[in-house]
Amino acid sequence: MDPLVLNQLTISNLRNITELVIQPSSGINLILGDNGSGKTSILEAIHLLTLGRSFRTRFLKNAVQFGQQHLQVIAKTSNDAPVGLQFDLTQGLQIRLNSQPLKRLSDLATQLPLQLIPANCHQFFEQGPRYRRQLLDWGLFHVEPSFNYQWQSYRKVVQQRNSALRQHKNDLEIRLWDTHLAAFGEEITRLRQQQLNQILDKFRLIFPRLCPEFKEVDFTLQFKSGWTKEHLLIDVLSDHLERDKKLGYTRSGSHAADWSFSINGVDPSEVLSRGQQKLFALALSMAQAEITLNSAQHTQSILLIDDISSELDQQHQHIMLTELAKLPVQCFISSTDYSLAANLKSDESATVFHVKHGQIVEAKHHQLSTK
Ligand SMILES: Nc1ncnc2c1ncn2[C@@H]1O[C@H](COP(=O)(O)OP(=O)(O)OP(=O)(O)O)[C@@H](O)[C@H]1O
Numbered sequence: 001m002d003p004l005v006l007n008q009l010t011i012s013n014l015r016n017i018t019e020l021v022i023q024p025s026s027g028i029n030l031i032l033g034d035n036g037s038g039k040t041s042i043l044e045a046i047h048l049l050t051l052g053r054s055f056r057t058r059f060l061k062n063a064v065q066f067g068q069q070h071l072q073v074i075a076k077t078s079n080d081a082p083v084g085l086q087f088d089l090t091q092g093l094q095i096r097l098n099s100q101p102l103k104r105l106s107d108l109a110t111q112l113p114l115q116l117i118p119a120n121c122h123q124f125f126e127q128g129p130r131y132r133r134q135l136l137d138w139g140l141f142h143v144e145p146s147f148n149y150q151w152q153s154y155r156k157v158v159q160q161r162n163s164a165l166r167q168h169k170n171d172l173e174i175r176l177w178d179t180h181l182a183a184f185g186e187e188i189t190r191l192r193q194q195q196l197n198q199i200l201d202k203f204r205l206i207f208p209r210l211c212p213e214f215k216e217v218d219f220t221l222q223f224k225s226g227w228t229k230e231h232l233l234i235d236v237l238s239d240h241l242e243r244d245k246k247l248g249y250t251r252s253g254s255h256a257a258d259w260s261f262s263i264n265g266v267d268p269s270e271v272l273s274r275g276q277q278k279l280f281a282l283a284l285s286m287a288q289a290e291i292t293l294n295s296a297q298h299t300q301s302i303l304l305i306d307d308i309s310s311e312l313d314q315q316h317q318h319i320m321l322t323e324l325a326k327l328p329v330q331c332f333i334s335s336t337d338y339s340l341a342a343n344l345k346s347d348e349s350a351t352v353f354h355v356k357h358g359q360i361v362e363a364k365h366h367q368l369s370t371k
């Protein structure tokens with residue numbers, strides 16, 4: 001199956017956007033406009049369509065344009081299957097793929113794997129383990145077909161075990177879950193470790209291109225499976241049964257996994273400047289995008305980069321755009337810096353959109369898509 005890209009996007013009644021239609025290119029789409037013009041709202045629409053939720057609010061009613069009853073996002077994709085989402089203040093969320101209602105949002109996420117790089121992505125190092133786990137599992141979800149099954153099964157078993165612990169069931173009834181939990185957990189660990197190694201391999205190549213001053217440094221990755229190193233999960237569960245009974249939940253396991261990078265043995269947040277931290281987060285997403293693309297599924301991801309200019313100087317923005325243009329992914333990049341358009345060379349497949357008061361006032365194709 002050819003990778004999917006968005007060919008047309010129609011947004012209605014989302015924040016200050018009353019009605020907007022764009023024909024994105026398959027490469028870079030640079031969305032330029034002043035503060036409050038509607039740039040992030042366009043990215044929000046794509047995120048909403050793909051994942052069924054916004055990255056700006058937990059309450060979708062806040063994204064519906066003031067005074068309106070519902071918002072809509074409709075996309076045409078490269079395989080001609082129209083994808084549509086509507087959020088109505090009274091009827092809630094409805095999603096359609098190829099005119100058929102979709103029951104599960106994960107169906108859409110599978111079709112259009114999306115990575116959001118928020119304006120504050122330099123705060124990557126301030127995020128907790130849950131965020132890092134999600135980042136890692138995002139890749140696995142799109143690369144490794146068995147991962148979703150393993151992870152969902154694992155979660156169900158943990159819930160069952162926790163509920164047995166809370167209900168003070170006897171040891172036998174609690175231990176009943178351990179074999180399955182351990183089997184899923186060990187497999188998840190194997191997949192996560194494998195994925196992290198791939199990320200590191202790609203990252204080692206990408207990051208120095210964005211930050212040439214880091215050419216000579218040594219990047220390493222530490223992975224914590226969620227239980228004591230060099231022990232089998234089945235033994236850890238058994239050894240810590242009394243502790244878990246006191247806690248009322250299973251402490252050790254894949255749900256407690258974490259990972260971290262180091263640069264020459266030091267935590268990156270200690271040595272990277274803010275701009276370099278942003279480039280670090282961008283390089284990670286680019287690494288993930290390359291891995292998903294090279295996987296057996298050959299899944300092309302969509303990158304949403306909100307406010308690329310924050311924290312980055314002109315030169316690094318230019319490097320970023322050049323590197324993104326080389327990556328065969330569809331990117332939507334917002335910025336208030338109009339001079340950025342000049343960075344896109346004519347040989348790159350790019351479209352520059354100028355946004356004003358929730359409308360596109362200009363759409364300039366640098367070259368028709370050849371990707
Ligand atoms: N529910 C809503 N109805 C109407 N307008 C809204 C609603 N929610 C937000 N807005 C307005 O929509 C506009 C677009 O916001 P958006 O965040 O997309 O701007 P932006 O171009 O990303 O700006 P910035 O450069 O400051 O990040 C803002 O003026 C905002 O106040």
Ligand SMILES: [Mg+2]
Pocket residue numbers: 039040041306307334
């Ligand atoms: Mg914005």
